[in-house]
Amino acid sequence: MSWAWANRAMLAHYLGQHLYLSLMPILFGTVIAVPLGIACVRWRWAWPPVLSLTSIFYALPSLALFLVLIDYTGLTDWTVIIPLTLFSMSVLVPNVVDGLRSVPDPVRQAAAAMGFGMLRRLIQVELPLAIPVVIAGLRVATVASISLVSVGQLIGIGGLGYLFTDGEQRDFPTEIYAGLVLLVALALAADAVLLVARRLLTPWERGRVRRGTRRVLAVAWLGSRTDAT
Amino acid sequence: MITFESVTKRYPGGTVAVDRLDLTVPAGKTMVLVGPSGCGKTTTLRMINRLVEPTEGRILLDGRDIALSDPSSLRRGIGYVIQQTGLFPHRTVEDNIATVPLLNGWSKAKARGRSRELIDLVGLDPAMARRYPHQLSGGQQQRVGVARALAADPPVLLMDEPFSAVDPIVRASLQDELIRLQAELHKTVVLVTHDVEEAIKVGDQVAVFYPHGKIAQVDAPQQLLGAPADDYVENFLGFDRGIRRLGFFRADGLDLDTEAVLAEGTTIEQARQAAKRAGESWLLVTSAERLPRGWVALSDLESAPGQETLAGLKLAPYGHTFRVGADSLRAALDATVLSRTGRAVGVDDEGQVVGITSYDQLRAAIQAADEAVSRDAEPGRSRDAEPAPGAAGEGTRPS
Numbered sequence: 001m002s003w004a005w006a007n008r009a010m011l012a013h014y015l016g017q018h019l020y021l022s023l024m025p026i027l028f029g030t031v032i033a034v035p036l037g038i039a040c041v042r043w044r045w046a047w048p049p050v051l052s053l054t055s056i057f058y059a060l061p062s063l064a065l066f067l068v069l070i071d072y073t074g075l076t077d078w079t080v081i082i083p084l085t086l087f088s089m090s091v092l093v094p095n096v097v098d099g100l101r102s103v104p105d106p107v108r109q110a111a112a113a114m115g116f117g118m119l120r121r122l123i124q125v126e127l128p129l130a131i132p133v134v135i136a137g138l139r140v141a142t143v144a145s146i147s148l149v150s151v152g153q154l155i156g157i158g159g160l161g162y163l164f165t166d167g168e169q170r171d172f173p174t175e176i177y178a179g180l181v182l183l184v185a186l187a188l189a190a191d192a193v194l195l196v197a198r199r200l201l202t203p204w205e206r207g208r209v210r211r212g213t214r215r216v217l218a219v220a221w222l223g224s225r226t227d228a229t
Numbered sequence: 230m231i232t233f234e235s236v237t238k239r240y241p242g243g244t245v246a247v248d249r250l251d252l253t254v255p256a257g258k259t260m261v262l263v264g265p266s267g268c269g270k271t272t273t274l275r276m277i278n279r280l281v282e283p284t285e286g287r288i289l290l291d292g293r294d295i296a297l298s299d300p301s302s303l304r305r306g307i308g309y310v311i312q313q314t315g316l317f318p319h320r321t322v323e324d325n326i327a328t329v330p331l332l333n334g335w336s337k338a339k340a341r342g343r344s345r346e347l348i349d350l351v352g353l354d355p356a357m358a359r360r361y362p363h364q365l366s367g368g369q370q371q372r373v374g375v376a377r378a379l380a381a382d383p384p385v386l387l388m389d390e391p392f393s394a395v396d397p398i399v400r401a402s403l404q405d406e407l408i409r410l411q412a413e414l415h416k417t418v419v420l421v422t423h424d425v426e427e428a429i430k431v432g433d434q435v436a437v438f439y440p441h442g443k444i445a446q447v448d449a450p451q452q453l454l455g456a457p458a459d460d461y462v463e464n465f466l467g468f469d470r471g472i473r474r475l476g477f478f479r480a481d482g483l484d485l486d487t488e489a490v491l492a493e494g495t496t497i498e499q500a501r502q503a504a505k506r507a508g509e510s511w512l513l514v515t516s517a518e519r520l521p522r523g524w525v526a527l528s529d530l531e532s533a534p535g536q537e538t539l540a541g542l543k544l545a546p547y548g549h550t551f552r553v554g555a556d557s558l559r560a561a562l563d564a565t566v567l568s569r570t571g572r573a574v575g576v577d578d579e580g581q582v583v584g585i586t587s588y589d590q591l592r593a594a595i596q597a598a599d600e601a602v603s604r605d606a607e608p609g610r611s612r613d614a615e616p617a618p619g620a621a622g623e624g625t626r627p628s
Contacts, residue, residue, distance in 0.1 A: 110315025
């Protein structure tokens with residue numbers, strides 16, 4: 001504890017960097033995934049190829065991508081942000097598609113019959129109803145992104161990942177534990193923020209039973225453990 | 230007025246959903262499309278607001294071809310109610326109802342005000358305004374669906390199996406509500422159902438569909454019941470259509486017998502003479518206020534001491550009554566069939582006895598009603614004359 005307090009400025013620096021490196025990909029990933037998902041629902045033929053593509057991005061080891069990208073982007077933040085953006089996007093696109101498809105058919109039909117145009121229906125009806133499923137995807141993507149940033153330390157850009165490699169080289173476990181605690185705290189905090197956001201954005205869901213929340217948490221927790229150690 | 234001119238809907242692959250359909254829906258009336266599933270009734274309905282486009286033919290709304298109007302603005306002038314309600318789960322009841330007014334550019338405050346009016350109109354508790362649809366029962370949701378369809382006061386209302394998903398009691402009350410609303414609002418309503426009873430209950434006109442997109446008969450309900458066009462329609466209408474048709478004739482056409490009705494202060498000797506004069510084997514005993522008490526048989530009068538009054542006798546229960554001004558011949562017949570004396574008691578709105586009827590009077594009244602129908606092609610029908618099943622003369626059972 002005393003070590004952590006003495007080095008609080010350094011810890012705060014790496015925590016801030018970690019936050020930045022993990023959240024930028026979520027932001028970019030969302031900006032790409034939402035229109036892509038909408039397009040895949042609108043034009044059904046686009047969905048199978050896009051799904052294959054996102055599955056490939058999802059399966060690619062981030063480390064390999066970091067190394068490939070060094071040649072183009074050098075040792076900058078982009079080298080970490082770009083692969084993680086692709087990863088987040090591939091987690092999010094299926095959720096956007098599922099979310100939009102979860103809108104009940106009678107609701108869609110009633111909207112059309114009341115004189116909603118395509119765009120208005122999307123913005124006022126379909127996207128709001130897709131929010132719970134999209135946020136479920138965001139939670140998985142965010143926690144995974146937070147844990148994957150530390151892998152970036154292998155090319156020298158890894159936020160809290162620095163504490164793991166540095167602690168290991170100096171044979172100083174306290175530093176590793178501090179990094180681990182901060183990483184897990186960051187993941188839980190980000191998840192909590194998303195849960196609150198969902199609650200505020202979807203007041204109609206209150207008091208309704210939703211399945212799947214527990215599963216998402218468990219996966220996220222397992223993910224952060226295996227990647228961080 | 231909605232006019233179908235030789236409208237055909239053929240789907241890719243050759244399935245013909247609607248086959249050269251001609252149909253006119255008069256303005257301000259309720260037209261019910263009824264038929265087995267797959268008969269094209271829903272397709273017909275959806276062509277009116279262009280959710281489905283016809284392959285051939287024209288549909289005119291007040292003389293204008295709807296194919297020439299912009300779908301979105303056409304639809305904002307046509308209310309639409311569906312079985313699964315299609316309410317927006319993410320919007321409160323009042324916001325759901327305000328949907329079309331808001332699309333039409335009303336201010337939020339004005340649209341909210343309109344919502345409150347409609348919540349009241351369809352008989353919902355104002356406390357429901359801020360709830361979400363999933364917090365409502367099926368029947369309440371369907372009322373919200375009707376309110377939403379009526380919000381912008383469209384002249385036309387389309388209803389696709391609107392009451393099929395609720396239980397029979399709620400369904401009956403929603404049907405009554407529709408009849409009440411329609412008497413007030415005079416919309417041009419097209420309602421799709423597979424339930425013949427519903428069609429006959431709510432329709433001014435009923436179009437019976439053959440299974441493959443053609444109409445077998447379009448007629449007012451009592452004509453349909455009285456003169457089905459063919460065996461298909463007759464089978465589709467189902468069992469005891471003759472009896473059900475009596476629901477359209479008021480019981481005030483009955484020639485009620487008053488001679489065999491006696492107050493309980495009458496002596497038994499007077500009653501014997503009255504029975505012989507009337508040629509009746511049963512007498513109805515009433516209170517001094519003419520409320521029914523029960524039946525007494527002539528054979529019981531013979532054995533009783535003549536100077537006593539009827540009040541001292543043991544009476545047979547008078548059974549169900551029917552209201553002469555409000556109930557139908559069907560209710561009168563039902564009360565007669567259920568009565569062990571073969572006679573039923575007609576009462577006024579206060580429950581006081583007007584007279585009694587037996588099968589003889591019923592037969593005469595039915596014949597008279599039939600003749601009136603054949604004289605006049607379109608007699609005024611009395612919807613409220615339709616008795617609730619099993620409740621002829623409500624609340625007048627003997628205690």
